[in-house]
Amino acid sequence: MSIPLLAVQRVDKRYPNGTVALDDVRLDIESGEFVSLLGPSGCGKSTLLKMFAGIETPTHGHLRWWGGPFATVGAPGRRLSFVFQEATLMPWATVAENVRLPLDLAGVPRREAQARACEALEGVGLGKFCAARPRELSGGMQMRASLARALVTEPDLLLLDEPFGALDEFTRNRLDSDLRALWQRRAMTVVFVTHSIQEAVFLSSRVVVMQARPGRVIADVPIDGPAARDDDWRISTPFIEHTCALSKRIADAHAALQIDEDSEVQS
Amino acid sequence: MSGQTVQPLRIARAAGETAGAATTAARERVPLLRRPGVARALAPWCVGFLMLGIWQAWCTLGAVPAYLVPSPAAIVQQLVQDWPMLFASLLATLKITLLAFAVATVLGVAIALLFVQSPLIEASLFPYAILLQVTPVVAIAPLIIIWVKNTTAALVVCAMLVALFPVISNTALGLRSVNPGLVNLFRIHRATRWQTLVRLRIPSALPYFFGGLRISSGLSLIGAVVAEFVAGTGGSGAGLAYQILQAGFQLNIPRLFAALLLITVTGVLLFGMTVWLSRVCLRGWHESEL
Numbered sequence: 001m002s003i004p005l006l007a008v009q010r011v012d013k014r015y016p017n018g019t020v021a022l023d024d025v026r027l028d029i030e031s032g033e034f035v036s037l038l039g040p041s042g043c044g045k046s047t048l049l050k051m052f053a054g055i056e057t058p059t060h061g062h063l064r065w066w067g068g069p070f071a072t073v074g075a076p077g078r079r080l081s082f083v084f085q086e087a088t089l090m091p092w093a094t095v096a097e098n099v100r101l102p103l104d105l106a107g108v109p110r111r112e113a114q115a116r117a118c119e120a121l122e123g124v125g126l127g128k129f130c131a132a133r134p135r136e137l138s139g140g141m142q143m144r145a146s147l148a149r150a151l152v153t154e155p156d157l158l159l160l161d162e163p164f165g166a167l168d169e170f171t172r173n174r175l176d177s178d179l180r181a182l183w184q185r186r187a188m189t190v191v192f193v194t195h196s197i198q199e200a201v202f203l204s205s206r207v208v209v210m211q212a213r214p215g216r217v218i219a220d221v222p223i224d225g226p227a228a229r230d231d232d233w234r235i236s237t238p239f240i241e242h243t244c245a246l247s248k249r250i251a252d253a254h255a256a257l258q259i260d261e262d263s264e265v266q267s
Numbered sequence: 268m269s270g271q272t273v274q275p276l277r278i279a280r281a282a283g284e285t286a287g288a289a290t291t292a293a294r295e296r297v298p299l300l301r302r303p304g305v306a307r308a309l310a311p312w313c314v315g316f317l318m319l320g321i322w323q324a325w326c327t328l329g330a331v332p333a334y335l336v337p338s339p340a341a342i343v344q345q346l347v348q349d350w351p352m353l354f355a356s357l358l359a360t361l362k363i364t365l366l367a368f369a370v371a372t373v374l375g376v377a378i379a380l381l382f383v384q385s386p387l388i389e390a391s392l393f394p395y396a397i398l399l400q401v402t403p404v405v406a407i408a409p410l411i412i413i414w415v416k417n418t419t420a421a422l423v424v425c426a427m428l429v430a431l432f433p434v435i436s437n438t439a440l441g442l443r444s445v446n447p448g449l450v451n452l453f454r455i456h457r458a459t460r461w462q463t464l465v466r467l468r469i470p471s472a473l474p475y476f477f478g479g480l481r482i483s484s485g486l487s488l489i490g491a492v493v494a495e496f497v498a499g500t501g502g503s504g505a506g507l508a509y510q511i512l513q514a515g516f517q518l519n520i521p522r523l524f525a526a527l528l529l530i531t532v533t534g535v536l537l538f539g540m541t542v543w544l545s546r547v548c549l550r551g552w553h554e555s556e557l
Contacts, residue, residue, distance in 0.1 A: 050451075053451075053455050054454075054455065055451050055454050055455060074457060080455070081455075082451070082452070082455050084448045084451070084452070086448060088446065088448035088449055088452060090449065090466075090467070090470065091552040091553065092470045092473075092552045092553075093470075101452075101456070101466070102456045104466075105453070105456045105457070105458045105462055105466075106456070106457075133551055133552055134552075135552065153456075
């Protein structure tokens with residue numbers, strides 16, 4: 001078996017106040033997968049994603065990127081990008097300048113960076129808005145700009161933290177479709193954090209279900225849908241079956257948790 | 268065919284024009300004073316003129332002697348009469364004010380940049396910055412005037428000390444008030460300390476910095492006048508404070524008021540300048556200037 005792109009080895013995250021955000025998490029993510037981390041708020045899925053990005057460290061355990069430490073990330077073929085819950089754009093800069101930022105920080109020449117930024121904006125359907133300021137864009141368009149900024153470096157690993165959670169359902173569905181198409185077109189690995197079962201089933205080749213208090217992985221479900229997914233997939237029988245199975249799995253885990261808590265209260 | 272289609276179009280356009288003219292007429296029928304923008308702009312002027320009118324009437328009708336309260340007309344008359352002398356003093360005070368403002372801005376930003384480098388630096392230096400703020404300039408001005416030989420330099424130092432703190436505290440606050448998501452983004456893309464400062468911290472700090480400048484512009488003028496009072500320097504480089512002191516001694520109260528008027532007008536203009544600067548720099552992206 002080949003080396004996984006991301007390996008999470010017995011990772012714990014405990015905060016000084018006693019909260020256990022992650023408890024003994026083990027997970028391998030293979031190159032080219034589209035993995036969703038699915039779970040209720042407080043299950044540590046965002047914390048885990050931030051560890052993937054190197055901006056959060058585990059209390060115990062190890063993470064491996066391409067078989068090595070985080071320091072090896074960033075080399076050609078090992079690039080990583082992150083999309084936040086909010087668009088997180090710099091309000092003083094134009095949309096193109098925002099998208100260009102990762103290239104500017106890496107020292108890519110100005111002209112090349114500008115061209116690549118505009119190309120990335122075309123790719124997300126914002127070609128006409130290069131010179132606009134972020135606040136002139138709608139919430140969905142700002143999120144597209146944020147996505148373009150993540151894609152401009154042509155990442156090998158794309159991490160998304162509930163990126164479309166604040167958008168209305170129609171906009172979110174459209175962005176989900178676009179994201180899925182982008183993943184198909186390019187050879188990249190995607191880890192997508194969400195609390196929406198439908199979104200996870202629609203997008204992923206694999207759904208990792210997490211549970212809160214303490215945050216741990218309770219199920220790891222492959223989604224064997226078609227490669228090209230559109231709105232037809234949303235109303236297909238396998239989609240609904242997967243959604244129901246996952247709902248039941250999460251509800252059972254939640255019920256078990258509730259019983260645990262009740263017995264704790266009684267004792 | 269074309270003739271048939273043109274006809275209704277023309278009618279439609281004519282109808283649109285009449286409708287447009289009607290709305291314009293309707294807009295014109297609103298009295299000038301009833302428009303919210305006009306009323307807002309005129310209101311403070313009206314209050315001002317009303318007060319001046321009352322003041323003038325009180326002085327004239329009550330035959331108030333000019334050495335107690337001069338009438339506005341007498342003040343303006345004195346201002347015109349003493350213009351060469353008062354203008355020279357105004358330039359002297361303005362020079363001190365602008366130099367102090369410039370030094371306070373540069374020094375304040377430098378200190379704020381130093382503060383945000385590490386919490387330890389800030390913790391060790393911030394109490395002394397507060398000390399600077401709470402010490403009355405009148406109390407330390409005599410010392411500074413003794414220590415610093417050059418009078419202009421001494422006055423600039425005094426005024427600068429008054430204007431410095433708002434720049435430091437506001438800029439430091441701004442440099443720390445950075446969107447945490449953007450900080451993480453910069454970390455993920457392995458930005459250097461310098462890149463994060465120039466591309467993220469400084470632009471984020473601008474609105475706060477300009478807030479500090481607004482306060483400091485007025486304070487540097489106050490500082491300059493107070494320092495002149497303490498120094499009491501006369502001669503060719505005499506500032507407006509000296510003119511006020513002299514006019515007081517000579518019971519030339521209209522001149523005192525004329526000098527006071529020049530100080531207030533200068534203060535308002537300085538404030539307006541910083542507001543304009545802030546508008547130019549923040550226009551298009553910051554909520555305060557939309």
